Amino acid sequence: MTLAGPLPHNPLFLFGALLTIIFYVCALWLRKKIRWVHPLIAASAAIILVLKAGGLSYETYQAGADMVSWALGPATVALAVPLYKHAALIRRRLAPVLTGITVGALISAASTACMIAMSGASAELLYSAIAKSSSAPFSMAVAARQGGIPELAASLSVLTGLFGSLAGPAFLRICGIKDDLSVGAAIGTSSHGIGTARLMSYSEKQGSVSGFAMAAAGIITTVAMMLV
Amino acid sequence: MRGIALFTIFYLLGIGLEKGLSVPLPANVIGLALLTVSLSIGLIKLEWVDAGSSIAIRHMGLLFIPAIVGAAAYGNELRAAWLPVTLSIVLNTLFTMLAAGAVIRLWPDRRKEHDVSRSTSA
Numbered sequence: 558m559t560l561a562g563p564l565p566h567n568p569l570f571l572f573g574a575l576l577t578i579i580f581y582v583c584a585l586w587l588r589k590k591i592r593w594v595h596p597l598i599a600a601s602a603a604i605i606l607v608l609k610a611g612g613l614s615y616e617t618y619q620a621g622a623d624m625v626s627w628a629l630g631p632a633t634v635a636l637a638v639p640l641y642k643h644a645a646l647i648r649r650r651l652a653p654v655l656t657g658i659t660v661g662a663l664i665s666a667a668s669t670a671c672m673i674a675m676s677g678a679s680a681e682l683l684y685s686a687i688a689k690s691s692s693a694p695f696s697m698a699v700a701a702r703q704g705g706i707p708e709l710a711a712s713l714s715v716l717t718g719l720f721g722s723l724a725g726p727a728f729l730r731i732c733g734i735k736d737d738l739s740v741g742a743a744i745g746t747s748s749h750g751i752g753t754a755r756l757m758s759y760s761e762k763q764g765s766v767s768g769f770a771m772a773a774a775g776i777i778t779t780v781a782m783m784l785v
Numbered sequence: 786m787r788g789i790a791l792f793t794i795f796y797l798l799g800i801g802l803e804k805g806l807s808v809p810l811p812a813n814v815i816g817l818a819l820l821t822v823s824l825s826i827g828l829i830k831l832e833w834v835d836a837g838s839s840i841a842i843r844h845m846g847l848l849f850i851p852a853i854v855g856a857a858a859y860g861n862e863l864r865a866a867w868l869p870v871t872l873s874i875v876l877n878t879l880f881t882m883l884a885a886g887a888v889i890r891l892w893p894d895r896r897k898e899h900d901v902s903r904s905t906s907a
Contacts, residue, residue: 601853622851631792633813637820638838653892661885676869698811711852743886
């Protein structure tokens, strides 16, 4: 898969795109009925099952799926809006918030690199995991440039976001971190969009700070990885 | 729709700068930075892109699905290293949020702004 171009070169290109959209809509509907269903996991699992059941190769799906992935580019650009909007909201505390996000992003990359390297896993895995606290478009870009596997990076980002969004708020409360700015920045930096969505569901202020933090942390992580 | 069109234009600009001028950043990050600057200097008005941004961010999950399906093809890679990967997801994520949160929480604060949390998050 490439992030570079969506040009349909295969008559089946609509198949993968339609399959993705249909199962996403179904998963959102299912989510309304059964609260613990995670739409991304449910939709992805259903697509894998359909491909297996139909005896279809991943390449058949990929022709259309690449168009969907390509749209991640413009969607990442859309993060400029919360970044700009909420910079005003937190302007008075911009220095501590940016410092916290930077420290968090660097600790995430460094501690992940140490842990994966110590386990003796491959360099491919390391560069797929190193930016996993960032939203998938960032971690995929880092993986693509450093010799990781973009698909694996995206999945690790999603798993990290899921874990952070589930465990994060309670963990921070136990640690005595309760104010909106600290909680929002901590969740956005560690659990990107999935954590942001969770916070947004009960506090718009925490969610906004988290949206700011996810965009800032993604940029900081990507730039830091270019310099290493 | 105008918002989505503008995001695409900025992304294409990012691709142009990455490929054409060899800017050492991914195209999506270049586009994101350019749009943030354009908003700050008033070149792009917030109301042109606000609604489009909400839709794009709310449904960003849809765009990850192909990558997650693709990762199933790398199941062996993950199965071989499931323990460090799981530990890393749990421990590094907690370190990261604690570090980011603690820096902000413990930052010397003249105005005692922490207390706003009580009134807004209830």
